[in-house]
Amino acid sequence: MREGTETTGTGGEVPLVGGTANRGQVVRVGDTVRRPRRDTSAATHALLRHLADVGFAGAPRVLGVDGRGREVLSFVPGTAVTPPYPAWALTDDALVSVARLLRDYHRAVSSFDPEGHEWPPRPPAPFAGRLVTHNDVNLDNVVFRGGRAVALIDFDLASPGSRVWDVAGAARLWAPLRPDRHVGDSRRGRGLSRFRLFVDSYGLTDGDRDRLVSAVLGSHDWSYDVVGTAAANGHPAFTDYWTNGAMVRARETRQWYLDHADLLRDALA
Incomplete structure (x- = not known):
């Protein structure tokens, strides 16, 4: 749900497009980004200030x-991956760099105390925890420079979860894990091998690998519940997305996870 591709604006404000939740409301002004505040913005800002304090360069800075x-x-220079996807963003090298960036983020955030803050909806109980996970490592929420992932953006959904949860969500989107008929680029037919490559590149422990396939299904359901709830509440961008194919793709992909659970586990063996 990234806002990161520039269009022409007026009055010194350059609209950033590419996201869904805040479509039309995010602008660049010089080296800054202006975004709507949310009920949970204070928690997100505390998280981003922690990342700055520990020297993690892969996230925006809070300026006020x-x-x-x-x-x-702060505006993070680079390129976010928005459709039509450039060929370099779909390479294995790009995938590996995303996995390593996510691992570095988890290391940086591991010392952050999430207590005392109001967070967006958390991952379900089997994958809950104290590690504040990004929860939306979609292609358009990763900034690249020189073909390498260097920063995560759009922390609106970040909340306490677990490593396996964030890895599952990111791998699901980047591999991608879905029926081949819903993959219209060079990744078609390579989802399982790229799934393994992402997990290996992150360095997920054996215990978490055992839970990963269940986390993939849980991440899918959780993410589309966010979308479906927003659409049901009348959010125009989510309504458009949900009713123009996403609902059907979500249902078919969920069944694919159930039908291919053993293949997903074998891919990690």
Whole structure:
């Protein structure tokens, strides 16, 4: 749900497009990004300040609030992966760099205390924990420079979870793990091998690998519940996305996970 591709704007504000949740409401002003504040913005800001304090360079910095009540973040230079996807973003090298960036983020955030903050909905109990996971490592929420993933953006869904949960969600999107008829690029037919490559590159422990296939299904259900709930509540962008194919793809992909659970486990063996 990234806002990261520039379009022409006026008055010094350059709209950033590519996301869904805040479509049309995120702009770049110089080296800053202005975004709507949320009920959980204080938690996100505490998280981002921690990442800055521990020297993690792969996330925006919190700069304050502007005169219109919008949060002000630093602009992360680089390229986010938005459709039509460039060939370099679908390579195994790009995939490996995303896995390593996610691992580095988890190391940086491991010392952050999430207590005392109001967070967005958390992952379900089997995958809950104290590690604040990004929860939306979609292609358009990763910034690349020189073909390598260097930063995560759009922490709106970040909340306490677990490593296996974040790895499952990211691998599901980047491999990708879905029926081949829903993959229209060079990754078609390579989902299982790329799934293994992502997990190996992250370095997930054996115990978490055993839970990973269940986490993939849980991540799929959780993510589409976020989308479906927003659509049911009248969010126009999510409604458009949900009713123009996403609902059907979600149902078919979920069944694919159930039918191919053994293949997913074998891919990690």
